[in-house]
Amino acid sequence: MSYNKAPSITAETINPRVKIFNYAPCGEILKHAERLEQEMEGNPGSLPFQEIIYCNLGNPQVLGQPPLTFFREVLSLCDNPTLLDKDEACALFSPSSIKRARRIINSILSKDTGGYTDSRGIKCLRQVVADGITARDGFPSKADDIFLTDGAGAAINLLMQILIRSHEDGILSPLPEYPLYSASIILHGGTMVPYNLTEDNGWGLEIFEVKRCLEEARSAGLTVRAMVVINPGNPTGQVLSITNQEEILEFCRKEGLVMLADEVYQENLYAENKKFHSFKKVARSLGYDEKDISIVSFHSVSMSYGECGRRGGYMEVTGFADDVKDQICKVASLTICPNIAGQILISLAMDPPKLGDESFELFDDEKEKIRSSFRKRAKTLEKAFSSMEGVSCNNLEGALYLFPRLHLPSAAIRAAESK
Amino acid sequence: MSYNKAPSITAETINPRVKIFNYAPCGEILKHAERLEQEMEGNPGSLPFQEIIYCNLGNPQVLGQPPLTFFREVLSLCDNPTLLDKDEACALFSPSSIKRARRIINSILSKDTGGYTDSRGIKCLRQVVADGITARDGFPSKADDIFLTDGAGAAINLLMQILIRSHEDGILSPLPEYPLYSASIILHGGTMVPYNLTEDNGWGLEIFEVKRCLEEARSAGLTVRAMVVINPGNPTGQVLSITNQEEILEFCRKEGLVMLADEVYQENLYAENKKFHSFKKVARSLGYDEKDISIVSFHSVSMSYGECGRRGGYMEVTGFADDVKDQICKVASLTICPNIAGQILISLAMDPPKLGDESFELFDDEKEKIRSSFRKRAKTLEKAFSSMEGVSCNNLEGALYLFPRLHLPSAAIRAAESK
Ligand SMILES: Cc1ncc(COP(=O)(O)O)c(C=O)c1O
Ligand SMILES: Cc1ncc(COP(=O)(O)O)c(C=O)c1O
Numbered sequence: 153m154s155y156n157k158a159p160s161i162t163a164e165t166i167n168p169r170v171k172i173f174n175y176a177p178c179g180e181i182l183k184h185a186e187r188l189e190q191e192m193e194g195n196p197g198s199l200p201f202q203e204i205i206y207c208n209l210g211n212p213q214v215l216g217q218p219p220l221t222f223f224r225e226v227l228s229l230c231d232n233p234t235l236l237d238k239d240e241a242c243a244l245f246s247p248s249s250i251k252r253a254r255r256i257i258n259s260i261l262s263k264d265t266g267g268y269t270d271s272r273g274i275k276c277l278r279q280v281v282a283d284g285i286t287a288r289d290g291f292p293s294k295a296d297d298i299f300l301t302d303g304a305g306a307a308i309n310l311l312m313q314i315l316i317r318s319h320e321d322g323i324l325s326p327l328p329e330y331p332l333y334s335a336s337i338i339l340h341g342g343t344m345v346p347y348n349l350t351e352d353n354g355w356g357l358e359i360f361e362v363k364r365c366l367e368e369a370r371s372a373g374l375t376v377r378a379m380v381v382i383n384p385g386n387p388t389g390q391v392l393s394i395t396n397q398e399e400i401l402e403f404c405r406k407e408g409l410v411m412l413a414d415e416v417y418q419e420n421l422y423a424e425n426k427k428f429h430s431f432k433k434v435a436r437s438l439g440y441d442e443k444d445i446s447i448v449s450f451h452s453v454s455m456s457y458g459e460c461g462r463r464g465g466y467m468e469v470t471g472f473a474d475d476v477k478d479q480i481c482k483v484a485s486l487t488i489c490p491n492i493a494g495q496i497l498i499s500l501a502m503d504p505p506k507l508g509d510e511s512f513e514l515f516d517d518e519k520e521k522i523r524s525s526f527r528k529r530a531k532t533l534e535k536a537f538s539s540m541e542g543v544s545c546n547n548l549e550g551a552l553y554l555f556p557r558l559h560l561p562s563a564a565i566r567a568a569e570s571k
Numbered sequence: 572m573s574y575n576k577a578p579s580i581t582a583e584t585i586n587p588r589v590k591i592f593n594y595a596p597c598g599e600i601l602k603h604a605e606r607l608e609q610e611m612e613g614n615p616g617s618l619p620f621q622e623i624i625y626c627n628l629g630n631p632q633v634l635g636q637p638p639l640t641f642f643r644e645v646l647s648l649c650d651n652p653t654l655l656d657k658d659e660a661c662a663l664f665s666p667s668s669i670k671r672a673r674r675i676i677n678s679i680l681s682k683d684t685g686g687y688t689d690s691r692g693i694k695c696l697r698q699v700v701a702d703g704i705t706a707r708d709g710f711p712s713k714a715d716d717i718f719l720t721d722g723a724g725a726a727i728n729l730l731m732q733i734l735i736r737s738h739e740d741g742i743l744s745p746l747p748e749y750p751l752y753s754a755s756i757i758l759h760g761g762t763m764v765p766y767n768l769t770e771d772n773g774w775g776l777e778i779f780e781v782k783r784c785l786e787e788a789r790s791a792g793l794t795v796r797a798m799v800v801i802n803p804g805n806p807t808g809q810v811l812s813i814t815n816q817e818e819i820l821e822f823c824r825k826e827g828l829v830m831l832a833d834e835v836y837q838e839n840l841y842a843e844n845k846k847f848h849s850f851k852k853v854a855r856s857l858g859y860d861e862k863d864i865s866i867v868s869f870h871s872v873s874m875s876y877g878e879c880g881r882r883g884g885y886m887e888v889t890g891f892a893d894d895v896k897d898q899i900c901k902v903a904s905l906t907i908c909p910n911i912a913g914q915i916l917i918s919l920a921m922d923p924p925k926l927g928d929e930s931f932e933l934f935d936d937e938k939e940k941i942r943s944s945f946r947k948r949a950k951t952l953e954k955a956f957s958s959m960e961g962v963s964c965n966n967l968e969g970a971l972y973l974f975p976r977l978h979l980p981s982a983a984i985r986a987a988e989s990k
Contacts, residue, residue, distance in 0.1 A: 160796065160827040161865055163894040167736050170898050178690055178904040209907070214686035224651040231912070232647035234640075235663060243659040267633035268879040271597055302721055302882070305906045313758065317586050335905055339732070341760075377579065408579040446580055460687040463721070463910035475582040479589050485597040486754055487724045488628070491882035491910040493650070 173338040175331055182208050210386070210552045212458035217522055220457060222249055222515045223500050229253035230265050230496050248511035256496055265492045271485035273300025273466075274492075277499040281466050284502025289433035296477075297470055299484060300495045302463040304416045304452040306487075309336050311412065311448055311467070313483055314476075315377045316342035322374035324366060324409065326357075328555060330386040345369040345376055351557065354546055355390035357381070359399045366407060378410035379403075381431070384417035384550025391426040391549040397434045401445060410446045411435075416465075419456030422527050423549040432470060446471035453497045455552065458522070464494025464501075530554070592757040594750055601627050629805070629971045631877035636941055639876060641668055641934045642919050648672035649684050649915050667930035675915055684911045690904035692719025692885075693911075696918040700885050703921025708852035715896075716889055718903060719914045721882040723835045723871040725906075728755050730831065730867055730886070732902055733895075734796045735761035741793035743785060743828065745776075747974060749805040764788040764795055770976065773965055774809035776800070778818045785826060797829035798822075800850070803836040803969025810845040810968040816853045820864060829865045830854075835884075836970040838875030841946050845968050851889060865890035872916045874971065877941070883913025883920075949973070 163171070185204050192199055206214065213219060225245045228235075230253050235241045241250060257263055259276035272278060278298040285293035301307040315321065316337065322345040325333045329346070337344045347365040349355045362379070369376050381400060383392045392400075404411045413431040421428055432447050452465030469477060484490075505512040530548040537545040537556045545556035582590070604623050611618055625633065632638060644664045647654075649672050654660045660669060676682055678695035691697060697717040704712035720726040734740065735756065741764040744752040748765070756763045766784040768774045781798070788795050800819060802811045811819075823830045832850040840847055851866050871884030888896060903909075924931040949967040956964040956975045964975035 161734065161829055161895055162892060163898060165736075166733050166895060166898055170733060170902055173901070175901055175904055178901060209687050211687045213683055214681045216681075219683065219685045221653075224653075228647045228651035228654065231650055232643040234643075235647065238663060240659065240662040244654060244657060244663065262633045262635075264632055264638065266638045266878050266880055268628055268630045268873075302906060302910060309905055314585050314589060315580065317584075332905065339902065339905065410580055454687075459685050461685055461908060461911040463906075463908070473581060476580055476585060479582060479585055482592075482594055482597060483589055483758065485594055486728055486751065486758065487721060487882075489880060489882070491721060491913055492880040493912040494910055 169339050169341055173335040175335045178208070182206075209460075210455055211460055212522075212552070213460065217458045217525075218518070219459065220515060220518050222246070222252075222505055222511050223453075223457065223459065223497060225249035226253045226256070226500055227493055227496060230256055231493065233257045233264055246511050246514075248505060248509055252500070256499070265496075269489045269492065269495065271481055271487075271489050272298070273490055273495045277495050278466075280499040281502045282468075285430075285432075285468060289430055289436070291433055291436040293432075293468060297468050299467050299469060299480065300490045300498060301452075301465045301467060301484075302487070302490045302494055303454055303460075303465045304414065304450040304467075305332055305465075306463070306490070307448075307450050307465060307467040308332060308412075308414070309340070310480065310483055311378075312336045312340040312342065314480055315410065316340045319343050320374055322369045322376040323412075324362060324369075324376060324379040326380065326382060326385070328387050330382060330414075333380055343369075343374055345374065349385070349388055349390075351546065354549070355385055355388035355555070356392060356396050357400060359403050362400075362403065366409075376407075376409060378412050380412045380414060382414040382417075383431070384420060384428070385553075386414075386417065386551050387553040388555045389546065389548045389551050389553045391421060391423060391428065394429055394434060397429060397431060398438055401431065401435050401438060401440060405440060405445045410448065410471075413447060413449045415449050416452050416455045417551040418451060420526065420552060421550045422530050423547065426549050428550070432468065442471040444471070451498075453494070453501050457497075457501055459497055462494050462497050463491055464497040466498050466502075526552070588758050588760055592754040594754045597627070601625075628879075629874055630879055631941075631971070632879065636877045636944075637937070638878065639934060639937050641665070641671075641924055641930050642872075642876065642878065642916060644668035645672045645675070645919055646912055646915060649675055650912070652676045652683055665930050665933075667924060667928055671919070675918070684915075688908045688911065688914065690906075690908050691717070691900055692909055692914045696914050697885075699918040700921045701887075704849075704851075704887060708849055708855070710852055710855040712851075712887060716887050718886050718888060718899065719909045719917060720871075720884045720886060720903075721906075721909045721913055722873055722879075722884045723833065723869040723886075724751055725882070725909070726867075726869050726884060726886040727751060727831075727833070728759070729899065729902055730797075731755045731759040731761065733899055734829065735759045738762050739793055741788045741795040742831075743781065743788075743795060743798040745799065745801060745804070747806050749801060749833075752799055762788075762793055764793065768804070768807055768809075770965065773968070774804055774807035774974070775811060775815050776819060778822050781819075781822065785828075795826075795828060797831050799831045799833060801833040801836075802850070803839060803847070804972075805833075805836065805970050806972045807974045808965070808967045808970050808972050810840060810842060810847065813848055813853060816848060816850060817857055820850060820854050820857060820859060824859060824864045829867065829890075832866060832868045834868050835871050835874045837870060839945065839971060840969045841949050842966065842968040847969070851887065861890040863890070870917075872913070872920050876916075876920055878916055881913050881916050882910055883916040885917050885921075945971070 189204055226249050236254055278295040281298050282293040282295045322343045323337050324345045324347055327346045327348050334344045345365055347362045350358050366376055418428045447470050449468045454460040505515045533554050537543050542559045543556050545554055548554050608623055645668050655673055697714040700717050701712040701714045741762045742756050743764045743766055746765045746767050753763045764784055766781045769777050785795055837847045851868055866889050868887045873879040924934045952973050956962050961978045962975050964973055967973050
């Protein structure tokens with residue numbers, strides 16, 4: 153018997169969860185831009201502009217932000233460790249880059265960067281990241297809680313795979329949204345439980361609003377498993393106050409929610425009066441320990457240093473039993489291990505040159521230039537928006553985004569409604 | 572009202588699909604080895620050996636295989652493109668590495684390697700891969716069919732997410748198995764439909780056996796969507812004959828199955844009389860075009876070049892409608908883009924130095940050394956196994972593995988059974 157079927161996979165017959173999620177950063181607008189670009193290439197002068205600037209993702213280096221010399225030198229040396237044995241390398245690489253690269257290479261069993269690593273990442277680099285967190289927070293972090301990942305995005309997807317059992321599992325996640333969350337929740341079969349950020353409150357989180365959403369979801373039969381907080385916020389650019397963070401933690405603890413703390417913008421702060429405090433630090437300051445609350449913190453080299461294409465990040469997983477961490481490790485091992493260049497880069501980000509190190513001055517100078525350029529651009533945009541008629545906008549405190557409100561004339565709204 | 576729940580995620584309450592899959596390469600034996608290693612560190616001399624050699628994964632560079640100089644030089648330069656402007660670079664990098672790195676950097680819009688790329692990978696590098704496939708097969712390959720990925724593992728997982736709708740969807744996959752497949756199929760909610768390879772037939776594929784498994788699965792109510800073939804085989808080390816490949820393709824075409832061709836060992840061939848032929852090439856030679864059969868071919872720099880930790884690979888997706896490819900792209904975009912170092916490396920693997928290029932001689936020499944060392948080791952192991960009492964083993968034709976059979980004495984089997 154022959155079935156004689158034509159190729160059986162059509163857009164109608166793929167996994168329906170794939171079909172239903174939207175992911176705007178690669179959606180219609182991007183496609184349209186690509187079509188225009190092709191047109192520009194094939195038929196120069198046919199369009200009234202010469203260049204398309206892609207702003208569909210925060211992608212600073214593509215828009216001219218220079219990389220940090222120290223990062224790139226160390227990476228370059230680690231990619232080709234034979235350079236470390238050559239005198240000529242001193243003409244091209246700073247002594248501290250050479251020193252750091254040597255330390256990294258020596259910490260790898262095979263003294264090279266080509267092998268698969270532990271699926272959580274190289275143990276010594278995880279230790280460097282843990283030490284960096286300890287120094288940042290003043291509370292201890294353990295290498296065993298660190299999973300190095302191919303960027304924060306990969307880590308977020310992995311966690312969703314662990315948490316979501318069916319569409320009856322809900323994940324609280326903020327609106328306005330960073331669309332990776334809704335997409336990942338839907339793809340992995342769960343239900344997003346959106347909560348609104350409050351524009352009038354500087355895009356802060358009102359606990360009564362989150363609680364209302366939680367209770368509504370529960371009445372609808374959902375088991376809400378986790379709450380996502382992005383701080384500093386994407387796309388809303390706020391930096392939460394410690395008091396607000398404390399309320400959120402207390403809420404998660406009481407309600408038995410895993411706190412998913414997206415902290416990828418922790419280095420991108422602009423407001424004079426705001427500082428970054430990790431949720432774990434605030435939790436420990438409140439006296440909450442691992443038994444009280446499960447917190448996963450995501451970070452990466454993408455937003456803080458613009459090294460987006462490198463795919464280097466980590467998640468710190470606290471308040472989970474060892475057997476759950478084993479399961480996380482098992483899922484991570486399905487992609488075998490995170491890429492080594494990314495692993496190295498996130499270790500550098502968490503242990504950058506310090507005051508007194510030879511390379512500190514250049515590093516700090518380059519970093520400060522990037523910062524002040526961001527600050528300047530943020531101010532320029534803020535001013536531009538606030539001077540526009542019918543537009544209002546909160547100040548930019550952190551991250552890379554302003555989220556203006558358009559006040560449409562009521563006549564325009566009525567006219568639209570009548571259509 | 573306060574729920575006052577303790578952290579709610581336990582090994583019992585995570586996604587049950589995570590719990591049930593096994594993935595031996597990171598299972599109990601690995602953990603035991605890590606425990607022993609810790610013991611050795613903490614208490615030197617306490618164990619009757621000084622070193623643990625990890626063979627849980629094919630991971631050649633960790634076991635001493637050197638990387639290819641050309642690959643590492645180009646990577647090193649691309650990581651730090653400012654090197655390209657420095658005269659001193661000539662003392663450390665070969666002219667052809669510099670030339671290649673310059674070509675790659677110039678093909679990137681931002682002239683640097685730090686930005687997010689297209690979620691399918693940089694267009695020019697996809698074109699390089701497509702050209703490499705065209706040259707290899709003698710049949711055209713298109714950049715639009717190429718998805719660069721963080722290794723083949725990531726690509727396989729992605730495809731499973733696309734194909735599997737529920738546990739009523741089955742994927743035909745070989746036994747003895749490479750465990751990533753069963754793990755990925757289970758994690759993504761599908762059902763593995765195993766078929767046996769035939770040891771007596773040099774671990775070839777008997778179509779009547781596959782057909783039997785397919786029909787059994789269909790009678791059990793499964794919709795079988797795809798068939799996985801690993802060629803050269805892991806863990807069985809066979810290289811399929813063209814006739815066998817033709818039968819398989821005809822079968823997939825007739826039965827409307829997507830052919831998932833795991834071709835990551837395409838460079839690892841040892842038998843004099845065997846050559847690698849991609850399934851796509853064999854299909855096109857048979858006259859099957861995109862309308863007749865959907866084929867996905869997976870390849871990466873891990874097994875062919877030992878650059879496992881770099882996470883660089885591609886999949887070539889043919890016989891799918893554009894709207895399906897759009898959906899694949901959408902899922903790929905959830906991890907934003909594959910890492911750039913891996914993208915560069917797979918482009919080098921598919922466009923290595925050619926006869927006449929300055930760097931060809933060294934490249935070829937290094938590659939041949941690795942090959943002959945593999946060949947030698949394969950022969951040594953084959954001989955060792957065939958001289959052992961109660962052990963038989965097929966010859967190694969390709970990939971990195973021998974799969975011996977232990978013939979236990981019937982008395983031993985009876986004794987075990989009685990316990
Ligand atoms: C809030 C937030 N989380 C995660 C990510 C993903 O970053 P990565 O490149 O580390 O995957 C982004 C990137 O834009 C982001 O804005
Ligand atoms: C048959 C097979 N497929 C895929 C892979 C995954 O390789 P990658 O490192 O490209 O993810 C391996 C690795 O051992 C393999 O043996």
